[in-house]
Amino acid sequence: MSDRSDHNGAGMKLANGSRVAVVGGGPAGSFFTIFALDLAERTGLELEVDILDPKDFHQAGPAHCNHCGGIVSESLVQILAAEGISIPTTTVHRGIDSYVLHTDAGSVRLETPLQEMRIAAMHRGAGPKGAAVPSGHLGFDGFLQGLAVGKGARLVCDAVAGVEFREGRPELIGRNERYGPYDLVVGAVGLNPHSLKVFENALGRYRRPTAAKAAICEFRLGADSVHRCLGNSMHTFLLNLPHLTCAAVIPKGDYATLVVLGSRVDKTLLQSLLRSPALKALLPDGFVAEEKPACQCLPQLNVQAATHPYADRFVMIGDCGVSKLYK
Structure with a gap:
C-alpha cells in the first residue's frame, strides 16, 4: 500500500477527467450522482462517475433490497x-x-x-420475496439508480471489501477486481456493518452512526x-x-x-x-x-449521526453520514 499523503493538497480540486466513485446505489448514492453530474454539466466540468453496488434492483427479495419501510414524505416528493x-x-x-x-x-x-x-x-427493491415483478416495474431505488445511469454514470455490480492508496489517491478493492484510482470516493452504504468497517479503516477518524x-x-x-x-x-x-x-x-x-x-x-x-x-x-x-x-x-x-464523516478525498452521505433520525 502506498502513502496516502497528497503532496500538500495538490490536485484536491475536481477537474476535467476527474474520477468519482459512489459506493452504494441506494437513494443517497443516486441523488448525489444525479445532482453532481447536473452541476458538472452546468459548469462545463467532465466527470467520470462509477456507482458500485452488488444489488440488482430488478430482482425481488431481501438480497436485492435496502431494507426500509418504504415511505417517501410529501416534502421529498415536492423537492x-x-x-x-x-x-x-x-x-x-x-x-x-x-x-x-x-x-x-x-x-x-x-x-x-x-x-x-x-x-x-413503495417498495425499495423490486418487491418482497416471491413477488411477481411485472416487466418494466422498478422499486424506488431502482428508479433513482436508472436516472443516475441515464445521466452518464457507470454501474458496477460489485461490493467494496477494502481501500488502498496509489500516490495519494484511493483505489477500491472489489470482490472481482480493483477500481480506480479515484479523485473522490463517496460513501453511501447505509448501515451495512461490513461497508462501514471498510470506511472506518480508510478515513481514520470516521465512526459509524449509532443505530x-x-x-x-x-x-x-x-x-x-x-x-x-x-x-x-x-x-x-x-x-x-x-x-x-x-x-x-x-x-x-x-x-x-x-x-x-x-x-x-x-x-x-x-x-x-x-x-x-x-x-x-x-x-x-x-x-x-x-x-x-x-x-x-x-x-x-440511524438514531445518532456519524462522527467525522469526511476526510481527504472521502465523504460519507445518507444514513452512514448525517441523516434524519428514525426516518
Whole structure:
C-alpha cells in the first residue's frame, strides 16, 4: 500500500477527467450522482462517475433490497418534482392521505392538508420475496439508480471489501477486481456493518452512526383486504409492550408492511404486537399472529449521526453520514 499523503493538497480540486466513485446505489448514492453530474454539466466540468453496488434492483427479495419501510414524505416528493423528477405510478403502490395513531387508550386520525395523497408508499427493491415483478416495474431505488445511469454514470455490480492508496489517491478493492484510482470516493452504504468497517479503516477518524434495531415484515393480504382494512392511511402504534418503541403498518398493493422498532426486537415482541387488540382490530378476519411473512428483514435505523464523516478525498452521505433520525 502506498502513502496516502497528497503532496500538500495538490490536485484536491475536481477537474476535467476527474474520477468519482459512489459506493452504494441506494437513494443517497443516486441523488448525489444525479445532482453532481447536473452541476458538472452546468459548469462545463467532465466527470467520470462509477456507482458500485452488488444489488440488482430488478430482482425481488431481501438480497436485492435496502431494507426500509418504504415511505417517501410529501416534502421529498415536492423537492423531486421541483427538480423535474416524477416518481412513476408503477413505483408507487399507495398514495397516503392520512396517519392513524393507535395507543392502548384509543386512536386518532391525522389528515394531510386538502386530503391530497402526496405521501408515497413503495417498495425499495423490486418487491418482497416471491413477488411477481411485472416487466418494466422498478422499486424506488431502482428508479433513482436508472436516472443516475441515464445521466452518464457507470454501474458496477460489485461490493467494496477494502481501500488502498496509489500516490495519494484511493483505489477500491472489489470482490472481482480493483477500481480506480479515484479523485473522490463517496460513501453511501447505509448501515451495512461490513461497508462501514471498510470506511472506518480508510478515513481514520470516521465512526459509524449509532443505530437502533428494527424488523420489517411483508404480509401478503391481497389488494382488496389491504384497501378494506388499511385504506390510504399509514397506521402507527405506541403500545405498552415490553421492548417496543413504536411500530407502523403501511399499505402497499397486495402487501401490508409491518415496521417494528424497539430495544429488543425478536419473535416474542413481534408475536405480542400481532396479538395486541389494537393491531388485531386492523387486520383481516382469519389473520393469525403466527402467520409467516412473505418477506422479512432485521435492519438498523440511524438514531445518532456519524462522527467525522469526511476526510481527504472521502465523504460519507445518507444514513452512514448525517441523516434524519428514525426516518
